[in-house]
Amino acid sequence: MSTASNNVLNCPNCGKSLSDLPEMLPAVERCPACERQTRVVVFPAFSRPVVKGxxxxxxxxxxxxxxxxxxxxxxxxxxxxxxxxxxxxxxxxxxxxxxxxxxxxxxxxxxxxxxxxxGRFRWDQVISTLLVLPLISCGFLLPLTSLAALVLVVWKWKSPPSLVHNTRLSLIVCGVLALIEFIGGCAFWWFMLFGSRRY
Missing domain, CATH: 3.30.40 (Herpes Virus-1)
Known part of the structure; x- marks a missing residue:
């Protein structure tokens, strides 16, 4: 649809004016002249006066x-x-x-x-990957990856947050999970190295 300088929208098919009143444009479903089905979405800038640069x-x-x-x-x-x-x-x-x-x-x-x-780089996604990947693949790496995740949480805490996602909350959750995984992974290693000798 083409726009004239006096805020009039014309039909793309026949070129006739769709409505004389801008507030009536959203209600227009068909062109009054050619009966072509038309959908009009009016943005707020349509009624604003044109500002010369x-x-x-x-x-x-x-x-x-x-x-x-x-x-x-x-x-x-x-x-x-x-x-x-x-x-x-x-x-x-x-x-x-x-x-x-x-x-x-x-x-x-x-x-x-x-x-x-x-856009911004999402460090919380990298950290959550570091926390989940060893659980799926190899549990022996758990203390190392969770320690790396903890270091990244502290290191990237002051980096600019995501534009659309609550990165700080994600970093807090990842930090708590990393701490739990680190303690659990170290306990697993301790049991594997020293606990198995007793039996």
Whole structure:
């Protein structure tokens, strides 16, 4: 469906307006002109006015600070990361900081800009794998893997948590299970080494 500038949705089949009132659009099931079955989902941004982006001002006087990327445009702010002067077009405000396009791209790749982060490594899953795998395969490795899991719980406690999952709770549960497995594994080894000699 195409959107006109005055918040009117047109039918993709015939191009006629689906409804004159934006609040009636979700109730539209068929195009009034061609009777084609249509489903309309209206997002909140549909009724908001269109905001025009900032335009860069041209340099008026000799010696004025210019944009690093556009030599003929007046600088508005410096980049908070690298210090380059930026015009209104190049100024990208993220979390209250002014960044240039290159620093924003670098920050997104390295994970420095948290609002642009797409995913994080789940250490709680690695730890739970370390706890479950020896139970399934080889119980003799239990004290070693549970000790490694305990070390990882302590080491990764302050790492950034998952974006969608309660990682801290998982780390607490894994830490308790690792401690239980470590004690049980050491008792098993102790019994195998010293307890079997008595019998």
């Amino acid at each position: 900032a335009t860069a001002e041209a340099v008026m006087m000799e010696g004025e600070a210019t944009c690093f990327y556009h030599a003929k445009k007046r600088a508005q702010v410096p980049c908070d990361e690298c210090g380059r002067f930026l015009c209104a077009v190049c100024d990208l405000e993220v979390n209250g900081r002014h960044l240039c396009p290159q620093c924003l791209e670098t920050g997104a790749k390295k994970g420095k800009v948290q609002s642009l982060e797409r």
